[in-house]
Amino acid sequence: xxxHDYLAKPLPQKQVxxxxxxxxxxxxxxxxxxxxxxxxGTSGQLIGPILVQIFxxxxxxxxxxxxxxLAILGGLYLFLHIGSAGVNYIQLxxxxxxxxAIIQQVRVDVFTxxxxxxxxxxxxxxTGGLISRITNDTEQIKELYVTVLATFIQNIVxxxxxxIAMFYLNAQLALFCLFILPIILLVMQLYRKYSSVYYANMSxxxxxxxxxxxETIQGMSIVQMFRQEKRMNEEFKDINQQHNKAWFKSMQxxxxxxxxxxxxxxxxxxxxxxxxxxxxSFTGPVEIGVIYAFVNYLDRFFEPxxxxxxxxxxxxxxxxxxxxxxxxxxxxxxxxxxxEQQAQEITRGDIEFRNVSFSYDGxxxxxxxxxxxxxxxxxxxxxxxxxxxxxxxxxxxMRFYPHKEGNIxxxxxxxxxxxxxxxxxxxxxxxxxxxxxxxxxxxxxRLYDEQLTDEDVRHAAEFVRASTFIGxxxxxxxxxxxxxxxxxxxxxxxxxxxxxxxVRDPRILILDxxxxxxxxxxxxxxxxxxxxxxxxxxxxxxxxxxxTIKHANHIIVLHKGKIAEEGTHESLLRKQGLYEKMYRLQxxxxxxxETSM
Numbered sequence: 001x002x003x004h005d006y007l008a009k010p011l012p013q014k015q016v017x018x019x020x021x022x023x024x025x026x027x028x029x030x031x032x033x034x035x036x037x038x039x040x041g042t043s044g045q046l047i048g049p050i051l052v053q054i055f056x057x058x059x060x061x062x063x064x065x066x067x068x069x070l071a072i073l074g075g076l077y078l079f080l081h082i083g084s085a086g087v088n089y090i091q092l093x094x095x096x097x098x099x100x101a102i103i104q105q106v107r108v109d110v111f112t113x114x115x116x117x118x119x120x121x122x123x124x125x126x127t128g129g130l131i132s133r134i135t136n137d138t139e140q141i142k143e144l145y146v147t148v149l150a151t152f153i154q155n156i157v158x159x160x161x162x163x164i165a166m167f168y169l170n171a172q173l174a175l176f177c178l179f180i181l182p183i184i185l186l187v188m189q190l191y192r193k194y195s196s197v198y199y200a201n202m203s204x205x206x207x208x209x210x211x212x213x214x215e216t217i218q219g220m221s222i223v224q225m226f227r228q229e230k231r232m233n234e235e236f237k238d239i240n241q242q243h244n245k246a247w248f249k250s251m252q253x254x255x256x257x258x259x260x261x262x263x264x265x266x267x268x269x270x271x272x273x274x275x276x277x278x279x280x281s282f283t284g285p286v287e288i289g290v291i292y293a294f295v296n297y298l299d300r301f302f303e304p305x306x307x308x309x310x311x312x313x314x315x316x317x318x319x320x321x322x323x324x325x326x327x328x329x330x331x332x333x334x335x336x337x338x339x340e341q342q343a344q345e346i347t348r349g350d351i352e353f354r355n356v357s358f359s360y361d362g363x364x365x366x367x368x369x370x371x372x373x374x375x376x377x378x379x380x381x382x383x384x385x386x387x388x389x390x391x392x393x394x395x396x397x398m399r400f401y402p403h404k405e406g407n408i409x410x411x412x413x414x415x416x417x418x419x420x421x422x423x424x425x426x427x428x429x430x431x432x433x434x435x436x437x438x439x440x441x442x443x444x445x446r447l448y449d450e451q452l453t454d455e456d457v458r459h460a461a462e463f464v465r466a467s468t469f470i471g472x473x474x475x476x477x478x479x480x481x482x483x484x485x486x487x488x489x490x491x492x493x494x495x496x497x498x499x500x501x502x503v504r505d506p507r508i509l510i511l512d513x514x515x516x517x518x519x520x521x522x523x524x525x526x527x528x529x530x531x532x533x534x535x536x537x538x539x540x541x542x543x544x545x546x547x548t549i550k551h552a553n554h555i556i557v558l559h560k561g562k563i564a565e566e567g568t569h570e571s572l573l574r575k576q577g578l579y580e581k582m583y584r585l586q587x588x589x590x591x592x593x594e595t596s597m
Contacts, residue, residue: 011323011326011327013192013196013319013323016319016322016323016326017319019322019326020141020144020145020322023102023105023106024098024102026105027098027101027102030094030097030098031098033094034091034094034095034098035091035153037087037088037090037091037094038088038091038153038154038157039157040084040087041083041084041085041087041088041091042084042154042157042158042161043084043161044080044081044083044084044087045080045081045084045158045161046158046161046162046164046165047080048077048080048081049165049292049293049296049297049300050165050168050169050293051073051076051077051080052077052292052293052296053169053292053293054073055070055073056288056292057288059073061288088154091154092150095146095149095150095153096146096150098145099142099145099146099149099150100142100145100146102145103138103141103142103145103146106138106141106325107134107138109329110133110134110138110325110328110329111134113328113329113331114130114134114328116334116335117331117333117334117335118333118334118335118336118400118401119335119395119400119401120333120360120401121331121333123360126207126211126214126215127211127214127215128207128208128209128210128211128212128213128214128215129207129208129210129211130328131210131214132206132207132210132211133207133324133325133328136203136206136207136210136321137203137321137322137324137325138321138325140203140314140317140318140320140321140322141318141321141322141325143314143317143318144314144315144318144319144322147311147314148311148314148315148318151307151308151311152308152311152315154304155304155305155307155308156304158300158304159301159304159305162297162300162301163177163178165293165297166294166297169293169294169297170294173273173276173294176272176276177269177273177298177301180265180269183265184262184265184305187261187262187265187309188308188309188312191253191309191312191316192312192316194253195250195253195312195313195316196316196319196320198246198247198249198250198253199246199250199316199317199320200320201242201246202243202246202247202250202317203317203320203321203324205239205240205242205243205246206243207324208239209236209239209240209243212232212235212236212239213236216232216236250313261309262302262305262306262309263302263306265302266298266299266302266305269298269302270295270298270299273294273295273298274295277291277294335399335400335401335420336399336400336401336402336416337420343417343418343419343422344410344411344413344417344418344422345422346410346411346418346422346423346426346427346507346508347411347507348375348376348411348507348538349376349410349411349426349507349508349537349538350373350374350375350376350409350410350411350412350538351373351374351380351397351408351409351410351508351538351540352372352373352374352407352408352409352412353370353371353372353373353393353406353407353408353409354371354406354407354408354409355369355370355371355405355406355407356369356370356371356396356403356405356406356407356408357369357370357403357404357405357406358370358389358392358393358395358396358401358403358404359404360392360401362404365561366389366392366561367389367392367393367396367403367561367562368561368562369406369562370389370393370406370558370561370562370563371406371563372554372556372563372566374538374539374540374553374554375538376507376536376537376538377534377535377536377537377538378538378539378553378554379534379539379540379541379549379551379552379553379554380539380540380541380552380553380554380555380556381540381541381542381543381549381552381554381555381556382540382541382542382543382555382556382558383542383543383544383546383549383555383556383557383558383579383582384557384558384559384564385559385582388558388559388560388561389558389560389561390512390542390558391512391542392561393540393542393558394429394510394512394540394542396408397415397427397510397540398423398427398429398510399415399420399423410508425504425506426506426507426508427506427507427508427510428501428502428504428506428508428509428510429501429510429512430494430497430498430501430509430510430511430512430514431497431512431513431514432512432513432514434485434493434494434496434497435484435497436481436484436485436488436493436496436497437481438481438482438483439480439481440475440477440478440479440480440481441470441473441476441477441478441479441481441496442454442457442477442478443481444481444485444496444500445457445460445461445477445496445499445500445503446503447500449504452503452504454477456503457477457499457503458477459503460499460500460502460503461477461495461496461499463499463502463529463532463533464495464498464499464502464529465495465528465529466492466495466496466498466499469492469495494514494515497514498514498529502529502533506537507537507538508537508538508539508540509533509534509537509538509539509540510539510540510541511530511539511540511541511542511543512542513542513543513544514541515527515543515545515548527548545586546569546579546582546583546586547586549569550569551569552568552569553568554566554567554568555567555568555569555572555579557572557577557578557579557582559578564577564578565577565578565579
């Protein structure tokens with residue numbers, strides 16, 4: 001099963017509900033107070049009709065209009081309603097406070113889990129779908145706690161109180177009304193059965209919509225350049241239409257099984273109750289106050305039922321969304337971790353690959369029996385055509401993905417013997433496409449590391465010659481950076497990425513075509529900085545421009561996941577093999593470009 005299909009499969013609702021309730025355990029004290037207030041407020045509302053019944057049967061009917069007891073009765077009625085309103089406000093506030101605290105924890109938990117997942121997961125799962133789970137689905141769960149559960153708890157307590165009052169007034173008729181409950185539960189069960197299918201479909205279509213929007217916005221330049229607006233619009237319309245169809249089916253179900261069905265049951269129950277009192281009047285007197293109170297309770301009985309039925313649609317949406325969130329939280333695809341008990345420390349930075357084979361999907365090999373060694377202070381360059389496996393070496397060395405065969409050694413110890421913290425601290429990685437965060441220049445270099453001072457940031461920027469363009473900005477190091485650094489040139493973004501790496505003083509420097517998107521003038525500055533950076537450090541450089549790696553201590557040429565050639569720049573040229581052909585081809589293109597200028 002595809003990962004996307006697996007994560008879209010709903011969890012059993014009983015399991016989902018149990019886990020949702022598990023989040024409430026941490027708030028049991030506040031919940032207890034809210035429940036007691038709820039019972040108190042509901043009791044105040046339920047006693048009101050009994051007080052009216054006493055007034056009608058004991059005072060109004062027999063014309064006993066004594067002012068003192070009537071004033072006490074009226075005052076008690078007014079006190080109960082005002083007190084009930086105040087108590088219900090407090091309990092509703094407490095329930096919503098608990099609900100917001102719970103949903104905040106759910107969001108933190110799911111986001112924390114996503115951060116723990118390995119890069120292999122993000123390669124396959126659409127970004128928009130993840131965003132939908134963390135935002136839209138958790139918002140639906142919030143409605144469950146804030147609106148649905150509070151309403152259900154309040155109304156269930158209210159219904160229990162109504163039946164107690166009904167049995168107090170007329171046990172025989174109240175017993176008959178109990179038979180209405182199975183019919184109502186049957187309607188609820190039918191609604192839950194069919195609506196779960198529709199709401200699961202709706203949630204999945206919404207995730208697809210978010211994924212399509214995210215993809216289109218991220219690639220808007222390509223969409224417009226290749227005039228793909230119409231196609232993207234048609235695909236968006238198609239997914240949106242499927243979402244609307246699922247929504248329309250749920251609306252049809254709501255219109256049939258929610259209020260109309262309950263209203264019909266309430267009308268039938270009212271007719272039966274009135275018929276009962278009508279028949280009873282032929283054999284003896286019937287107290288008008290009892291009729292009023294019973295009909296009032298019957299009407300109040302169906303009011304919370306209707307409220308719960310109307311909230312049932314929100315309940316179903318929340319349960320489906322919660323199932324999707326829990327699927328994501330349960331997904332176990334972590335990045336490779338340290339496997340040995342005792343963590344090693346990187347001191348020199350010597351690297352060795354011993355017959356390493358690597359595959360992203362476990363089926364198609366990307367690297368096959370790759371072996372090489374590079375020591376402290378040396379520079380290893382890796383070249384090859386697109387798809388030859390250059391970046392895969394970096395992914396395996398950084399432990400972004402697990403390698404199945406062979407050994408990767410650092411300072412003579414297996415890669416698995418190092419903690420993530422040690423690897424991230426001692427290995428500095430610069431990618432071809434640098435990623436900048438929203439903030440300013442300084443925060444993108446420091447990355448919120450409180451141990452790095454402003455002086456450290458400035459020194460790193462000066463070291464890689466980034467201070468030249470930073471000094472020309474209006475706000476210098478405080479210049480705002482928009483999403484992905486869109487207001488900066490590719491060369492400026494790369495210089496900031498270099499400074500970000502330099503400021504942490506790594507023992508091992510890894511460059512994945514780091515100069516590919518930099519102009520020639522900037523590249524000269526970078527090469528000078530790299531020469532200074534490489535001194536005393538182990539450097540691995542994936543290069544597209546072969547002219548930038550002439551002075552590397554060792555060069556390996558990859559072809560279809562295997563090392564085809566290796567040596568120095570001069571020795572590889574003398575071999576007149578694959579490297580020499582690549583170099584001659586690039587040299588010809590550069591000469592042609594210079595001639596055309």
